[in-house]
Each structure stands twice: as structure tokens, then as C-alpha cells.
Amino acid sequence: MSQGSGNTPPKRPLTLRDVSEASGVSEMTVSRVLRNRGDVSEATRAKVLEAARELGYVPNKIAGALASSRVNLVAVIIPSMSNMVFPEVMTGINDVLEGTELQAVVGITNYKPEREETVLYQMLSWRPSGVIIAGLEHTEAAKAMMGAAGIPIVEIMDTDGEAIDSAVGISHRRAGRKMAQAIIDAGYKRIGFLGTKMPLDHRARKRFEGFTEVLAKSGLEISDSEFYSGGSALKKGREMTEAILKRNVEEPLDFLYYSNDMIGAGGLMYCLDNGIDVPGDIGLAGFNGIEFLDGLPRKLATMDACRLEIGRAAAEIIAKRVESDGSAGGEIITLEPSLEIGDTLKRKKKPV
Amino acid sequence: MSQGSGNTPPKRPLTLRDVSEASGVSEMTVSRVLRNRGDVSEATRAKVLEAARELGYVPNKIAGALASSRVNLVAVIIPSMSNMVFPEVMTGINDVLEGTELQAVVGITNYKPEREETVLYQMLSWRPSGVIIAGLEHTEAAKAMMGAAGIPIVEIMDTDGEAIDSAVGISHRRAGRKMAQAIIDAGYKRIGFLGTKMPLDHRARKRFEGFTEVLAKSGLEISDSEFYSGGSALKKGREMTEAILKRNVEEPLDFLYYSNDMIGAGGLMYCLDNGIDVPGDIGLAGFNGIEFLDGLPRKLATMDACRLEIGRAAAEIIAKRVESDGSAGGEIITLEPSLEIGDTLKRKKKPV
DNA sequence: CTACAGCATGTTAGCGTTAACGGCTTTTAT
DNA sequence: ATAAAAGCCGTTAACGCTAACATGCTGTAG
Known part of the structure; x- marks a missing residue:
């Protein structure tokens, strides 16, 4: 009886015309019903809707968009x-x-x-x-x-x-400045930076700029840094942290600033696993404020990116x-x- | 001279016609050039491309799609x-x-x-x-x-x-079965399940079904379970793990199967933080094989979902x-x- | 009973593009 | 040299829909 939706795929795709013929009104009226625009009597509305449903008609937005721009x-x-x-x-x-x-x-x-x-x-x-x-x-x-x-x-x-x-x-520059200030205020002096190898990540770059700018004002500068690309960020955070710490045993770093929370979390885990006192021996901070941090054994300092x-x-x-x-x-x-x-x-x- | 791209936004949006007039050929030829379809001489091609670039013309895919279906x-x-x-x-x-x-x-x-x-x-x-x-x-x-x-x-x-x-x-059912078999083979007996409160996550459901089916064949069943919804999965994993373990002190569970790696990771951290020997006292497994797991202090058992x-x-x-x-x-x-x-x-x- | 709303529909003309085909010109094959 | 093919470009007619206007119809005011 009905052509029921979901039967044999019609060779010729359905158009407004098919619905208009099935319901005995003009294409324009069908269009009006389907868009809820303009006056249509309740009776024809129902008729049209039924026909459309029956046929399994799906409007063509391509045509609609072209016509209505x-x-x-x-x-x-x-x-x-x-x-x-x-x-x-x-x-x-x-x-x-x-x-x-x-x-x-x-x-x-x-x-x-x-x-x-x-x-x-x-x-x-x-x-x-x-x-x-x-x-x-x-x-x-x-x-x-x-x-x-x-x-x-x-x-x-x-x-x-x-x-x-x-x-x-x-303002990522401001975010970098703010974090630098907080680190300085907390009394840290030998600061390492860990980030991504992404010259084109302008936001990370701006944070870094703001960060070093404020350090400079206090007569400080980044003591060492480490960059990564690709792979599991958590794991890379671990590895980079190990690398940077082992490289600075003579004059140990007392703070690590990570360009994102994921590598920061990796660093945190490395420290905890190796009995490094955080934040006693070394302070850590990331960036982004990802929800994920809530589940860590210790909550990483971060800055919410909104x-x-x-x-x-x-x-x-x-x-x-x-x-x-x-x-x-x-x-x-x-x-x-x-x-x-x-x-x-x-x-x-x-x-x- | 040129209308240079990026100047005042034109009131009337640009069409093929504008490009065709600017380059002195028909719209059809412009269309051919812009789509790299059909024969066009190198000379006109260059002329058209230049005109299009000059005007800052962007083709209208809406119209194109309608015409070409x-x-x-x-x-x-x-x-x-x-x-x-x-x-x-x-x-x-x-x-x-x-x-x-x-x-x-x-x-x-x-x-x-x-x-x-x-x-x-x-x-x-x-x-x-x-x-x-x-x-x-x-x-x-x-x-x-x-x-x-x-x-x-x-x-x-x-x-x-x-x-x-x-x-x-x-096959999630098969995945569940496979994991259950591995757990049984490893000798675990009192198994807890931790998952999401999602009746409509059919895949999680199927894994669960496969899992319990194999347990049943070995005369086992889920000893206890715990569900969550919303929030930081890592944190929830922790909390649920604590809850389920504390609830079963009399007859302690010896395995926890998590419906995803994130809560599994949370559980793992809980155990490590609380001096629970994994997998000695208790075994853990998740599902998905997320790259993230690589950075954890201990690698969580999981099943890659491809x-x-x-x-x-x-x-x-x-x-x-x-x-x-x-x-x-x-x-x-x-x-x-x-x-x-x-x-x-x-x-x-x-x-x- | 005319007039004029206002409602419910239909008619017409595009929207900007491309398929299909046609015509002219140049090559290539024979 | 001549036919056939290929190259180049234009013309026409959709594609499926909607804006805008046109039409007929009801009811209601005067």
C-alpha cells in the first residue's frame, strides 16, 4: 500500500514535487509546511506532513540554500x-x-x-x-x-x-607573565622550561615570551629547556623531565614550567615515582586546566585557558x-x- | 588598479560571471579552469586564474553541488x-x-x-x-x-x-570474552566490574555480556560492580575503586575490570597511592588501548579497540x-x- | 451589497553552477 | 589532399528549492 520509508531505494531521488503530487498541493505549500513558514491551514499541513513521512522525503538543503542564499x-x-x-x-x-x-x-x-x-x-x-x-x-x-x-x-x-x-x-602573554610572577613569588630561582617543538604554535610562544619577560625583570632567566614532538604526551613529559633533571645535577633546577598539562602530569609522575619531593625539592606547573588533573595523586599547578x-x-x-x-x-x-x-x-x- | 583581494567587501557577492567578465571568457570556461576539468588552453587558464585571484573569488559549492548533484x-x-x-x-x-x-x-x-x-x-x-x-x-x-x-x-x-x-x-562481545578468559587463566577469582551508567552505550553492554558469559562458563560471576556518570574519568576511577574495595574487605576482590582505560588509570593510581600490590594483591584491566597509558607508572592491561x-x-x-x-x-x-x-x-x- | 481586509494557496522567476552538446579551428592519420 | 580526431570555447537547460508577487476565497464592516 504505502511506499513506506526504507523500502527499495528510489532510482530518482525524491523532491518537493513528489511530495506535492502525493499530497495534492503545490510544491510551494509543501515547502511552507516543511519549513514552518507562512500560513498553511492545519488540514493541508497534516496532509503534507503525512505524505512526506510516508515517502521518506528528506529536504534538499543544497537547493534550499541556493534559493534562499x-x-x-x-x-x-x-x-x-x-x-x-x-x-x-x-x-x-x-x-x-x-x-x-x-x-x-x-x-x-x-x-x-x-x-x-x-x-x-x-x-x-x-x-x-x-x-x-x-x-x-x-x-x-x-x-x-x-x-x-x-x-x-x-x-x-x-x-x-x-x-x-x-x-x-x-592573553597568553599575560598568562605566561602571571605564572612567572607566581613562581618568583614562591621563591623558585632555577627554572626549567619544557614544551613542544612547534614554532607555529603562536600561543605557546606568547606564553613563553611573557614568562621570560617577567623572569628577566627579576634578573632571572630560563636555566634549561627541553622540547618534544609527537607521541604520548604523558610519556614524553616523564622522559623530558628525567632528561632535564639528570642534565642539571650540579646546580639542580627547582622549578619546571610545562607548556601543557599533559606533559606536566607526566613530569609529576616521574617525580613522584622517583621520590622527588614536590613541591619541596622542585615545583611544577602546567597550562590549560584540563579536568584530567583532578585525578592525579597531587594536583598540578596550572592556568585555566577558559x-x-x-x-x-x-x-x-x-x-x-x-x-x-x-x-x-x-x-x-x-x-x-x-x-x-x-x-x-x-x-x-x-x-x- | 586591481580590486585586490581583501579590500572593501563587495555588496554583491562575486560569481562566476564576475570572473568571466574580468577575464573576457565565458562562465563555462571559468568553471572549467577552476575545476581543472575539460580542455582549456594554457593562455586562457592563466588569464582566468589571475582574474579569480585578483578578485578574491571563491567558488560557490552550493550552486556547484546542485548543478552537478x-x-x-x-x-x-x-x-x-x-x-x-x-x-x-x-x-x-x-x-x-x-x-x-x-x-x-x-x-x-x-x-x-x-x-x-x-x-x-x-x-x-x-x-x-x-x-x-x-x-x-x-x-x-x-x-x-x-x-x-x-x-x-x-x-x-x-x-x-x-x-x-x-x-x-x-566484536565487543568477543572482546569481553577474551578479557574474561585472560583473567580466568591468570587465576583471578573475585572480580569486580566498574563502568559507566549508560544503558545506551551498546558496545559497553556487549563487552559486559561477553565478559560475564565466559565467567559463567567457569562457574564465576561478577562479585561486585560500581557505575559512574559525568566528571573527570580519572578521578571517578579513583573514587569508584576506593568504594568498591572498601565495600569488599571481608572477601576482598582480586581483579577489577574497567569499562574504559581512563577510569582504569584512576583505579591504578588509587592502588599505587595506597600501597596495594598490583597485580599481586589485585589485577586491573581497562579497555581501549589509549596512548595515554604509556606514561603511567605501571602499564594497565587493556584491549585495543582499533x-x-x-x-x-x-x-x-x-x-x-x-x-x-x-x-x-x-x-x-x-x-x-x-x-x-x-x-x-x-x-x-x-x-x- | 459592495469593499476591503486577511488568509490560504498557486505562479513565476531566479539562486550560481555544471552537464550536455554544438560549432569552429587546428592537428593528425591516411 | 581529405577525413577524422582532437582541442578549445560557447550556448542552453537544468539542479531543487524559495522570495516575491498574484490569485481566489472567506468573512466582516459599512
Whole structure:
């Protein structure tokens, strides 16, 4: 009787016309019903809905978007998905977008500027309603594309620099300074730095700059450093910590600043496993404030990067702009990263 | 002179027509150049490319897709993004798709069937070239939609059940059985189970079923169990472990099977922090084989869920089918999860 | 009883691109 | 030299939908 949804896949894909024929009204009326727009009598509405359900009709947004020149997509361009931080930003974005018509589409750049440019180009070719993109540093061409796109652009994570349009993030330079100050105030003097081998991670670089800047003001500098790339961050944290400590036995380091919590956690474990007193012998701090740290035997000092909040705020900017249709823009939101002292950045025991 | 890319955003968005006028050829020729399809002389090609670059033209895939009825999107529908496992599947998918014209679009269901149905509907309305969806359990409507979509569908993660079209995954029932057998063989007898409060996580359920089934064959059963939801998995692992151990002091448990590595790691830390001999006093095992475990002081026994490989294989199925244009399908790939004994599932010390 | 809302529908004309085909010009094969 | 093929580019007609306007119909005010 019914063509029931789920039977033989129709050779010719279903269109509004099929539904209109099945329900005896015009395509326009079907379109109105399916979009809940315009006046339709309750009777025809029911008839149409029934026919659509019966046929298993799924609207074609491609055609709809072309006709209405409205696309409910938001392009989200981030460097990576594998390090805890961006998934959480995504969660924030999705939280907000779920309450709207908008839908996020994600592109991954692997921290490569050329890749970012390509991804952006591809994304823009879908004519999204807005773009959320990580960082303030982009190729000239990418900046030009975004400037010319005529849609809201929100650059996230970082506010140390010039935004194209809107921006939401923290000052990583300030985050680095703040951590340095806390370490100095706690009385640590011989400080090691452990980070990633990523010249293109501008945010890590800015934190490092802010960090060394404040050290310099107190007449200090980084005593030694260690970098890694790839592999299990936790394990690398262990290995790097062992390496840097063994390299400095003569004049031992008394603090290790890690560029992210995962390697910091690895370092913490190394210390605990080897009977090193934390924070008595050596203090430790990471960066990001990942939830994960809560389960560690000792809570690593860190600085919260406001990831969820950044995602939310960025999505809200887009949503608002889409709703109010154009105008304004240029909104800059600088969140304040909070220092979490944890158990690994207590005042150092006074030298005897 | 030039309208240079990145200047004032044009009121009227650029189209092929603008490029064609700027370069003095027909729209069709511009289209050909921009898609590298069909014969165009080197001279005009250069002319067109230059004009497009100059104007900052970005093709409109919406229109292109409608005209050619080819959409280079692959819908990826997964339950969550926040638990390590799906990001890795995504990485596998992206790895493969990067070598093709295809591009993944992700939808998150939060393990809710109705949400999955909605997300699927929305995805299908973009007329993607294929669908990769987690699990074999879906609402009737969802199954109907996929059956009728006329595009390759790959259900991933699990192969214990009936697939709509293709499937790539492991048998979670078998994984559970295998782990149970290993535990029994190692001589453990009083086994606790720790997992998530998720009736809708069918894969966890199947593992559990397989697990208890094998125990039963040896005349054993789960001695006690503990469930959690939300929060930091590592911390929850700790807490649950403490709870379950304290609840069973009279007849102490000698093995804990965790439904994922993260809570397993938390449990491991709890044991180590409290001087419990692992695996002497108690054995531990998790599930997933996350890279993270490498950094732990002791390597947790686990079973690799082949996440990366599943992503890759699924994407390859889609890519192949898109290329070869239709036909075939129904491919089922069952990967074999490998048991990793680690340090926490050694033969139990013989009772005195 | 006309007039004029306002509701419920239909009609028309694109949206920006590409498939398909056609025509002209140049090569290549014979 | 002539046919056939290949190269190059243009024209036309969709693709499936929606904005905007047009139409008929009901009811209600005057």
C-alpha cells in the first residue's frame, strides 16, 4: 500500500514535487509546511506532513540554500583535535549552537598555515553564516578571504594581536607573565622550561615570551629547556623531565614550567615515582586546566585557558550576528585565565 | 588598479560571471579552469586564474553541488567527542579523506537515539556522498532513512549485529570474552566490574555480556560492580575503586575490570597511592588501548579497540564506493582487538 | 451589497553552477 | 589532399528549492 520509508531505494531521488503530487498541493505549500513558514491551514499541513513521512522525503538543503542564499553552517577551523583543548572548545560551541538553527562544520589545520588557507577556502566555498578560527596569525591570503567574505569572523583562543573582526580568548602573554610572577613569588630561582617543538604554535610562544619577560625583570632567566614532538604526551613529559633533571645535577633546577598539562602530569609522575619531593625539592606547573588533573595523586599547578567559555562566547557572537543580520562586529572579549596553585607551586622551603 | 583581494567587501557577492567578465571568457570556461576539468588552453587558464585571484573569488559549492548533484561531504555521526576514542576515529577518517576530494562533517548525538535521528536527518539533507555512523543500533526511522538514502553507509565500532550496508569494527562481545578468559587463566577469582551508567552505550553492554558469559562458563560471576556518570574519568576511577574495595574487605576482590582505560588509570593510581600490590594483591584491566597509558607508572592491561584503523577503513570504504560510483556495498570488516597484558594482569601469586 | 481586509494557496522567476552538446579551428592519420 | 580526431570555447537547460508577487476565497464592516 504505502511506499513506506526504507523500502527499495528510489532510482530518482525524491523532491518537493513528489511530495506535492502525493499530497495534492503545490510544491510551494509543501515547502511552507516543511519549513514552518507562512500560513498553511492545519488540514493541508497534516496532509503534507503525512505524505512526506510516508515517502521518506528528506529536504534538499543544497537547493534550499541556493534559493534562499541562507546557509546555516558555521565553519570552525582549529589546528588539532587530539590534545584535549579543542574538543572542549567544540563542546562550548556546540552547546550554544544547539539552541539555534546553526550547525558547526570543523576543519583541521595541523598547525600548518597553508593547510589553514586551504581549509578556509573550502569552508568559505560553502558560504557559511560565520567563521570561528583559532589564532590571530594567518597567511595574507587567508586574512584577505576572511576580510572579504562579508560574514562574521571570530578568532579564538588568543587576544594578543590584531583581529580581523571579532575575537574571544585570553592573553597568553599575560598568562605566561602571571605564572612567572607566581613562581618568583614562591621563591623558585632555577627554572626549567619544557614544551613542544612547534614554532607555529603562536600561543605557546606568547606564553613563553611573557614568562621570560617577567623572569628577566627579576634578573632571572630560563636555566634549561627541553622540547618534544609527537607521541604520548604523558610519556614524553616523564622522559623530558628525567632528561632535564639528570642534565642539571650540579646546580639542580627547582622549578619546571610545562607548556601543557599533559606533559606536566607526566613530569609529576616521574617525580613522584622517583621520590622527588614536590613541591619541596622542585615545583611544577602546567597550562590549560584540563579536568584530567583532578585525578592525579597531587594536583598540578596550572592556568585555566577558559576553553569551554571561549567556545561558548564565540558561538554566541556568531549567533547574535546572524540573527540581527549583519551590522556591528569587531567585538573583542578577553577572558582572564585563573591561576590554580594546586599542590605543586607552594612556597619553596627556605634554603638552610 | 586591481580590486585586490581583501579590500572593501563587495555588496554583491562575486560569481562566476564576475570572473568571466574580468577575464573576457565565458562562465563555462571559468568553471572549467577552476575545476581543472575539460580542455582549456594554457593562455586562457592563466588569464582566468589571475582574474579569480585578483578578485578574491571563491567558488560557490552550493550552486556547484546542485548543478552537478555531487556533494563531496561525508557525514560522520558519533556519540561524543570528549572521551579520547572518537577523536582518534576522526583522525583515521581524516587521514584517508585528506587524500580525496571528500570532506568529513561531524554530528554529535550524546548517545541519544532521538538526537541521532535528528542529526542524521539534518546531515542527509545536505545530500552527502556517504555516511559513517557509530554503532549498529538506531531508531527505526533512522534505519529507514539510511536504507533509502542511496549512498554508502558504514556503521563503525561494532560488528555484533546486523548492518544496514557496510560495517567496520570489532566484536565487543568477543572482546569481553577474551578479557574474561585472560583473567580466568591468570587465576583471578573475585572480580569486580566498574563502568559507566549508560544503558545506551551498546558496545559497553556487549563487552559486559561477553565478559560475564565466559565467567559463567567457569562457574564465576561478577562479585561486585560500581557505575559512574559525568566528571573527570580519572578521578571517578579513583573514587569508584576506593568504594568498591572498601565495600569488599571481608572477601576482598582480586581483579577489577574497567569499562574504559581512563577510569582504569584512576583505579591504578588509587592502588599505587595506597600501597596495594598490583597485580599481586589485585589485577586491573581497562579497555581501549589509549596512548595515554604509556606514561603511567605501571602499564594497565587493556584491549585495543582499533580506533584509528576503524576510522581509516570506514573512510576507505566510502572513498572507494564514491570513486567506483555506486554498486556493491555490504562489506563487513571485523578487526581483531589485541589483548595487551601490560603490568596489571600477570598470573596471580598462588594462594599460600 | 459592495469593499476591503486577511488568509490560504498557486505562479513565476531566479539562486550560481555544471552537464550536455554544438560549432569552429587546428592537428593528425591516411 | 581529405577525413577524422582532437582541442578549445560557447550556448542552453537544468539542479531543487524559495522570495516575491498574484490569485481566489472567506468573512466582516459599512
